[in-house]
Amino acid sequence: MYLVDTNIWLERLLDQAGSEEVGQFLQRVSNDRLYLSDFTMHSIGIILLKLDEAATFARFVQDVLIDGVVRLVALQPEDMTNVTDAAKKYKLDFDDAYQYSAAGKFNFxxxxxxxDFDRTDRGRKLPGEIEPEHARSDEAQSEE
Incomplete structure (x- = not known):
């Protein structure tokens, strides 16, 4: 299972340099294996509204979360100690520490x-590094 960070979605939504790589990743990986944090959803909203892209944000929420099968996960107040601990230990800002903690809590x-995630024990994967056979197989996930 994969926790897709804010920058991945924005790369695609704003048609930036990595948009094609992200598009291929989203085609290779079954949507029911993709998750995003509530923090990511809110961050995307803040950024897109600041860019006067409210319609893009509304379409993203509709397509990905409402009509799609990408699932939203959230940390609870009792998880915030893990967030601040991760921020200190790995020198992460709040949003990266939140993502790191969510990935740990849900084993993503x-x-x-x-x-910045390269400094952590969980690391990160680039969209292009995820192979189709691993992307669609629960058994492959548990072997990693």
């Missing part, structure tokens, strides 16, 4: 372009 791989 982090998919991100953010190299």
């Amino acid at each position: 791989h982090i998919v991100s372009f953010d190299s």
